[in-house]
Amino acid sequence: MTHLACAITIELQLTGNKVTFESCHKLINEFMRGYDVERKYLERMYNAKYLILDDLDSGLFSANTIESQKFLRNFFDVIDTRDAREKSRILITTNMQITDFSNIDDRLSSRMSAIRINGKDFRGV
Secondary structure (H helix, E strand, O other), rough: OOOHHHHHHHHHOOOOOOOHHHHHHHHHHHHHOOOHHHHHHHHHHHHHOOEEEEEOHHHHHHHOOOHHHHHHHHHHHHHHHOOOOOEEEEEEOOOOOOOHHHOHHHHHHHOOOOOOOOOOOOOOO
């Protein structure tokens, strides 16, 4: 899925669109570095026409750690802020099912559409 998300990012950028691509795991690390870094990343996610978040893991929602809770707070904030903007789009790659999101929060699942992609895993797993 990461490969497809990268290809979509490149195509959007080639057509002149402002795109932010971030790994969810990198965001957790960046959010934990401090307020100034956190604000910088949040502003980038608020302002891009297209936001692509890679590898959203169900463990982030079930873990009861400071890191996951901070990520979730910021994640919901980004979704809410961008939802208020009519032409803001978010693409999220994940191994989760759409029903997993409704188990977490109906506000998330009500804003999402899922596209299931089946295929061979090229990571050699």
